[in-house]
Amino acid sequence: xxxxxxxxxxxxxxxxxxxxxxxxxxxxxxxxxxxxxxxxxxxxxxxxxxxxxxxxxxxxxxxxxxxxxxxxxxxxxxxxxxxxxxxxxxxxxxxxxxxxxxxxxxxxxxxxxxxxxxxxxxxxxxxxxxxxxxxxxxxxxxxxxxxxxxxxxxxxxxxxxxxxxxxxxxxxxxxxxxxxxxxxxxxxxxxxxxxxxxxxxxxxxxxxxxxxxxxxxxxxxxxxxxxxxxxxxxxxxxxxxxxxxxxxxxxxxxxxxxxxxxxxxxxxxxxxxxxxxxxxxxxxxxxxxxxxxxxxxxxxxxxxxxxxxxxxxxxxxxx
Numbered sequence: 404x405x406x407x408x409x410x411x412x413x414x415x416x417x418x419x420x421x422x423x424x425x426x427x428x429x430x431x432x433x434x435x436x437x438x439x440x441x442x443x444x445x446x447x448x449x450x451x452x453x454x455x456x457x458x459x460x461x462x463x464x465x466x467x468x469x470x471x472x473x474x475x476x477x478x479x480x481x482x483x484x485x486x487x488x489x490x491x492x493x494x495x496x497x498x499x500x501x502x503x504x505x506x507x508x509x510x511x512x513x514x515x516x517x518x519x520x521x522x523x524x525x526x527x528x529x530x531x532x533x534x535x536x537x538x539x540x541x542x543x544x545x546x547x548x549x550x551x552x553x554x555x556x557x558x559x560x561x562x563x564x565x566x567x568x569x570x571x572x573x574x575x576x577x578x579x580x581x582x583x584x585x586x587x588x589x590x591x592x593x594x595x596x597x598x599x600x601x602x603x604x605x606x607x608x609x610x611x612x613x614x615x616x617x618x619x620x621x622x623x624x625x626x627x628x629x630x631x632x633x634x635x636x637x638x639x640x641x642x643x644x645x646x647x648x649x650x651x652x653x654x655x656x657x658x659x660x661x662x663x664x665x666x667x668x669x670x671x672x673x674x675x676x677x678x679x680x681x682x683x684x685x686x687x688x689x690x691x692x693x694x695x696x697x698x699x700x701x702x703x704x705x706x707x708x709x710x711x712x713x714x715x716x717x718x719x720x721x722x
Contacts, residue, residue, distance in 0.1 A: 410425075410426040410699040410700065410701055410703075411457060411552075411554075412424060412425045412439070412455045412456075412457060412459065413426070413455075413697070413705065413713065414453045414454060414455050414462070415711050415712070415713060416444070416450045416453045416464065417710075417711045419443060419444045419446075419448070419450070420441055420442070420443055420444070421441070421442040421443075421444060421450065421453045421455070421462050421464060421473075422438035422440075422441050422442075422711070422712070423438055423439055423440040423441070423442070423455040423459055423462065424436040424437075424438055424439060424712075424713055425439045425459075426699055426701075426703070426705070426715055433703065433714075433715045433716055433717050434714065434715060435708045435709065435712050435713075435714050435715075436705075436708075436712055436713050436714070436715055437712070438712070439459060440455065440459040440462075440475065442455075442462040442473045442475075442477055443473075443477045444464060444471070444473075445471060445479060445482075448464075448466050448471065449466050449467060450464045450465075450466065451464070451465045451466055451467060451496050451497055451498075452464065452465050452496065452497065452498045452499055453465075453499070454499050454500050454501050454508075454550075455501070456501045456505040456530070457501070457505055458505065459475065460474070460475045461473065461474065461475070461480065461501070461505070461530060463499050463501065463508050464499065465496075465497035465498060465499050465510065466497075467489060467492075467495065467496075467497070467517070468484060468485050468488050468489060469482060469483055469484040469485050470482065470483050470485075470497065470499055470508070470510050470528070472508060472528075472530065472533060480531070480533070481528075481532065481533030482533070483510075483526075483528065483533055483535075485497070485512055485514070485517070485519065486519075487519060489517035489518055489519060490518060491516065491517050491518050494513075494516045494546050495513035495516040495517040495546060495547070496513065496546065496547035496548075497510065497511055497512055497513060497547075498510070498511040498547060498548050498549060498550055499511070499550070500550035500552055500559065501530065501552070502552065502557060502559065502577075503552050503553070503554070503557035504557060505530060506529070506530055507527050507528060507529060507530055507536060507577075508527070508528040508529075508530050509525065509526075509527055509528075509550055509559050509561075509575065510525070510526045510527075510528065511523065511524075511525055511545075511547075511548040511550070511561060511563070512524040512525070512526060513545050513546060513547060513548070515543070515544040515545070516544060516545065516546055521544075522540050522541055522542055522543060522544065523540075523541040523543045523544065523545050523548075523563065524538060524539065524540055524541060525538075525539045525541055525561060525573065525575065525585070526538050526539075527575070527583050536581075536583065537582070537583040539573075539575070539583070539585045541563065541571070541573060542571075542587075543563045543565060543571050544565055544568070545563040545564055545565050545571070546564055546565070546566055547563075547564055548561050548562055548563040548564065549561070549562045549595070551595060551597065551598050551605075552598075553598055553602055553620070554598065554600055554601070554602050554700075555601070555602035556576075556602065556621075557577070558574055558575060558576045558621065559574070559575045559576075560572060560573070560574050560575075560595055560598065560605070561573045561574075561575070562594060562595035564594070565591075568591070569591035569592050569610050570591065570592070570593060570594045570595070570610055571587065571588075571591055572587070572588040572590070572593065572595050572607075572623075573585055573586065573587050573588070574586045574588070574621060588623050589623075591610075592609060592610040592611070593607040593608070593609055593610060593616065594607060594608050594609075594610060594645050595607050596608055596615075596645065596646070596647060596648055597647070597648030597649050597655075597698065598620070598649070599620070599649050599652050599677070599700070600649055600651070600652050600699075600700030600701065601652040602620060603619070603620060603652070604617050604618055604619055604620050604626060604677065605617070605618050605620055606618075606647070606648065606649065606655055608643050608644070608645050608647075609643070612642035612643045612644070612645070613630060613631060613638060613642070613643065614628055614629060614630040614631065614643060615628070615629050615643050615647075615655075615657050615675075616628045616629075617655070617677050626677075627677065627680050629657070629675065629680065629682070631643060631659065633682065634657075634659055634673060634682060636659060636661070640661050640662075641659055641660070641661040642659070642660055642661065643657065643658070643659055643660075644658035644659065644660045644670060644693045644694075645694075646658045646693045646694045646696060647672065647693075647696065647698070648696075648697070648698040648700075649677075649698055649700045650674065650698045650700070650702060650703075650704065651700065651701065651702055652677075652700070653676060653677055653678050654674055654675065654676060654677065654683075655674070655675045655677050655698075656672050656673070656674060656675075656686070656696065656698055656704070657672070657673050657674075657675050658670055658671070658672050658673075658693045658696070659671050659673065660693060670693040671685055672685065672686050672687075672688050672693075672696065673685050673686075674686060688704075688706070688716075689706065689716075690706055690707075695707050697713070699715075702717055703715055703716060703717045704716055704717075
């Protein structure tokens with residue numbers, strides 16, 4: 404088994420500032436994280452999504468109308484506007500991510516919902532210059548998407564949400580010639596949740612929320628599927644949340660939810676042994692929203708904390 408790398412830096416943005424946090428390699432160190440770098444967005448920019456490079460020397464963020472790359476000093480390195488400027492105020496959230504080696508920035512453009520064209524685009528920029536290295540027209544009409552960077556081979560997964568029409572998963576790779584190649588997986592009914600920290604497989608939830616599946620990387624072959632019934636719940640009353648992820652390379656958190664008799668919502672987090680399919684203990688997470696949980700792959704996870712800072716918790720061998 405390939406050892407899992409340490410958690411990558413994460414960002415949180417608030418009040419025009421993009422804060423970068425680097426969880427330590429020791430999962431026994433927990434509590435509220437302090438930012439290790441702070442980047443200031445351009446005045447007037449509405450930050451939609453953000454990311455930071457592993458060396459903390461570059462940050463990138465999207466707005467409804469473009470993407471901006473910043474230096475550690477806070478100066479814009481480059482910016483690219485999405486043309487033409489959208490007149491739509493809702494329904495489109497561009498996303499961005501750095502490649503594993505930090506040399507490129509991958510940007511999802513929900514151009515269809517923004518009124519810029521019939522379909523969305525996935526654009527790869529050079530981190531230093533902003534030059535467009537590849538532009539891929541996606542046959543999707545998405546509201547938003549999430550990037551997932553493979554921790555070992557550096558390929559990039561994109562999970563595109565098309566609302567009631569489902570979810571499309573695309574994988575981008577860069578060959579020896581430096582030219583990006585794009586592969587669309589043959590389904591539109593599975594939401595990509597997380598990549599295993601050792602890179603061997605990935606986790607998805609059925610769009611109708613009836614089951615969770617684990618797939619071999621990179622071909623997508625299903626290795627394990629668990630339904631709501633497998634967790635001991637009635638599928639008419641309980642569903643699998645589009646959340647959770649890998650707590651370790653072998654252990655995933657699967658979140659189930661439903662409604663109480665008085666119309667309130669509940670959710671529970673279950674541990675699953677991905678290798679054997681064994682459903683283990685239920686873990687207690689101090690969160691009010693199932694999407695607050697962010698597993699890091701090393702036995703710990705993040706939750707929202709005071710003033711927007713993430714709080715690191717451990718449930719394997721820690722508090």
